[in-house]
Amino acid sequence: xxxxxxxxxxxxxxxxxxxxxxxxxxxxxxxxxxxxxxxxxxxxxxxxxxxxxxxxxxxxxxxxxxxxxxxxxxxxxxxxxxxxxxxxxxxxxxxxxxxxxxxxxxxxxxxxxxxxxxxxxxxxxxxxxxxxxxxxxxxxxxxxxxxxxxxxxxxxxxxxxxxxxxxxxxxxxxxxxxxxxxxxxxxxxxxxxxxxxxxxxxxxxxxxxxxxxxxxxxxxxxxxxxxxxxxxxxxxxxxxxxxxxxxxxxxxxxxxxxxxxxxxxxxxxxxxxxxxxxxxxxxxxxxxxxxxxxxxxxxxxxxxxxxxxxxxxxxxxxxxxxxxxxxxxx
Amino acid sequence: xxxxxxxxxxxxxxxxxxxxxxxxxxxxxxxxxxxxxxxxxxxxxxxxxxxxxxxxxxxxxxxxxxxxxxxxxxxxxxxxxxxxxxxxxxxxxxxxxxxxxxxxxxxxxxxxxxxxxxxxxxxxxxxxxxxxxxxxxxxxxxxxxxxxxxxxxxxxxxxxxxxxxxxxxxxxxxxxxxxxxxxxxxxxxxxxxxxxxxxxxxxxxxxxxxxxxxxxxxxxxxxxxxxxxxxxxxxxxxxxxxxxxxxxxxxxxxxxxxxxxxxxxxxxxxxxxxxxxxxxxxxxxxxxxxxxxxxxxxxxxxxxxxxxxxxxxxxxxxxxxxxxxxxxxx
Numbered sequence: 265x266x267x268x269x270x271x272x273x274x275x276x277x278x279x280x281x282x283x284x285x286x287x288x289x290x291x292x293x294x295x296x297x298x299x300x301x302x303x304x305x306x307x308x309x310x311x312x313x314x315x316x317x318x319x320x321x322x323x324x325x326x327x328x329x330x331x332x333x334x335x336x337x338x339x340x341x342x343x344x345x346x347x348x349x350x351x352x353x354x355x356x357x358x359x360x361x362x363x364x365x366x367x368x369x370x371x372x373x374x375x376x377x378x379x380x381x382x383x384x385x386x387x388x389x390x391x392x393x394x395x396x397x398x399x400x401x402x403x404x405x406x407x408x409x410x411x412x413x414x415x416x417x418x419x420x421x422x423x424x425x426x427x428x429x430x431x432x433x434x435x436x437x438x439x440x441x442x443x444x445x446x447x448x449x450x451x452x453x454x455x456x457x458x459x460x461x462x463x464x465x466x467x468x469x470x471x472x473x474x475x476x477x478x479x480x481x482x483x484x485x486x487x488x489x490x491x492x493x494x495x496x497x498x499x500x501x502x503x504x505x506x507x508x509x510x511x512x513x514x515x516x517x518x519x520x521x522x523x524x525x526x527x528x529x530x531x532x533x534x535x536x537x538x539x540x541x542x543x544x545x546x547x548x549x550x551x552x553x554x555x556x557x558x559x560x561x562x563x564x565x566x567x568x569x570x571x572x573x574x575x576x577x578x579x580x581x582x583x584x585x586x587x588x589x590x591x592x593x594x
Numbered sequence: 595x596x597x598x599x600x601x602x603x604x605x606x607x608x609x610x611x612x613x614x615x616x617x618x619x620x621x622x623x624x625x626x627x628x629x630x631x632x633x634x635x636x637x638x639x640x641x642x643x644x645x646x647x648x649x650x651x652x653x654x655x656x657x658x659x660x661x662x663x664x665x666x667x668x669x670x671x672x673x674x675x676x677x678x679x680x681x682x683x684x685x686x687x688x689x690x691x692x693x694x695x696x697x698x699x700x701x702x703x704x705x706x707x708x709x710x711x712x713x714x715x716x717x718x719x720x721x722x723x724x725x726x727x728x729x730x731x732x733x734x735x736x737x738x739x740x741x742x743x744x745x746x747x748x749x750x751x752x753x754x755x756x757x758x759x760x761x762x763x764x765x766x767x768x769x770x771x772x773x774x775x776x777x778x779x780x781x782x783x784x785x786x787x788x789x790x791x792x793x794x795x796x797x798x799x800x801x802x803x804x805x806x807x808x809x810x811x812x813x814x815x816x817x818x819x820x821x822x823x824x825x826x827x828x829x830x831x832x833x834x835x836x837x838x839x840x841x842x843x844x845x846x847x848x849x850x851x852x853x854x855x856x857x858x859x860x861x862x863x864x865x866x867x868x869x870x871x872x873x874x875x876x877x878x879x880x881x882x883x884x885x886x887x888x889x890x891x892x893x894x895x896x897x898x899x900x901x902x903x904x905x906x907x908x909x910x911x912x913x914x915x916x917x918x919x920x921x922x923x924x
Contacts, residue, residue: 289619538902572868
């Protein structure tokens with residue numbers, strides 16, 4: 265079975281979501297240090313509304329619902345960012361929303377989603393467990409299920425990010441993309457390779473949740489028994505037939521990185537360009553710092569910083585304590 | 595005595611510093627919430643090299659030094675960001691650098707500056723005390739003193755940010771600018787008002803260090819006996835004759851905000867667009883949230899997010915602990 269994401273559909277998505285999403289900036293060189301080629305461009309998708317690329321696919325899906333479906337609302341399951349995007353988009357469109365999260369989802373994830381008025385329900389261990397419940401919920405309540413990655417409208421929405429990269433950097437010759445469920449890499453690689461067939465597409469996946477890597481090696485979709493990574497938004501037990509099918513056509517390789525490398529890359533992004541991101545958002549940088557990819561041979565490489573929803577509360581608490589102390593002792 | 599920052603000098607600065615600095619992005623609407631007009635644009639100068647606008651003025655100054663001056667190096671005093679910019683620029687240009695900081699400068703500030711190889715010396719209580727030592731040092735050692743704000747080349751360099759705003763948003767009709775020593779507001783307001791005389795310029799200053807506010811009210815430069823704010827980069831005891839002289843010509847008003855409001859604004863910037871910034875970087879947002887400025891009447895207002903060097907180490911530590919725990923228990 266072959267899968268195809270037509271460029272025309274991605275262009276339609278771009279027009280559809282434009283009033284609701286941001287055209288995120290590409291941060292040009294120079295970087296501050298030189299341990300990665302100075303000509304690296306960073307696509308700062310952590311600046312997207314709701315803090316990740318997920319808003320693209322969600323808006324593209326919700327905006328195609330019939331009015332009666334919209335009125336009934338939407339449900340999904342998420343490692344965090346997709347649920348946040350659904351909650352945000354539903355709030356903007358005046359729809360009710362329910363988000364299932366795996367039981368170990370952090371309080372920061374829950375609080376951000378609840379802030380937009382969505383109902384949050386924790387279930388099971390991995391994303392896949394929560395997703396089974398979300399599907400049951402959609403069936404039982406007759407509300408729209410918005411897939412986290414396994415849906416054409418979602419993948420087409422994520423593909424709009426690829427169009428922006430080509431617009432902003434027509435000479436792009438390599439793109440690094442983090443892989444969770446595979447919706448981002450499927451959409452972006454489809455957009456880019458249909459416009460520029462020679463661009464190298466490199467996926468980056470946690471070694472603790474390597475479903476795409478193993479699937480491409482096996483020549484068919486392979487699921488994991490267990491996943492283990494702090495990059496909660498990159499940790500479904502399996503990619504889907506759709507995302508595997510599209511990605512395997514366009515992706516040149518999938519590079520694996522570990523949690524320690526993602527945290528090192530978070531620090532690097534903070535030091536180099538004052539961007540605080542979650543582990544998944546730093547995964548592509550981890551791959552570059554790792555040295556396992558020969559990025560030096562590309563003239564205009566782009567790393568997609570896919571999400572920024574790090575747990576940052578400790579920073580604000582510390583500043584508040586400093587302010588309290590200053591006003592108290594003077 | 596009148597002071598003038600000619601537009602031609604700002605244009606010269608723009609060409610001079612372009613190879614070394616970033617043309618920082620303007621984040622377009624929509625914002626995520628609606629407590630500030632949706633049409634607000636954010637100039638993300640926290641994405642500048644070294645994390646603040648200060649790199650502009652520093653490069654514009656260092657690049658005009660004679661070769662023998664460059665070889666001897668440079669010295670300055672800083673609340674943090676100017677010192678960091680000097681350390682970074684000196685490192686890029688292969689120069690030795692020394693930075694004096696007030697005694698209460700945080701370890702985060704010291705570590706960031708030292709990372710670029712500059713010598714860091716703490717002295718006194720406020721910036722002004724450290725600055726007296728830096729001037730002595732320059733005199734004694736025969737090295738170039740790079741003023742934090744009180745210098746034409748510095749103000750001209752900061753003015754390049756104003757040119758970018760007009761290029762990116764030709765309809766701009768209001769700009770909000772944080773005020774410390776006044777170098778940023780002097781340069782940016784000079785650039786913008788010479789090109790578009792009708793743009794409203796609003797300064798934002800901590801109530802605990804209100805030198806520009808008091809100077810404009812008094813019709814002459816007024817210094818403070820004491821300053822008290824967590825916004826360390828906005829807390830010299832006095833603006834300079836130059837920065838007061840230029841700003842008083844172009845600035846429509848200076849709005850005062852307190853530390854609590856800046857921390858609230860830091861949280862707002864994080865929630866709205868995943869930008870973690872220092873208190874000074876959030877000052878203009880604090881002024882908007884405060885409601886004391888009627889921003890609704892402007893069609894294309896811009897808030898300059900001037901610096902992002904927040905102390906964020908606690909975030910990385912927490913993620914490392916989570917990763918250690920995950921690898922330990924499995």
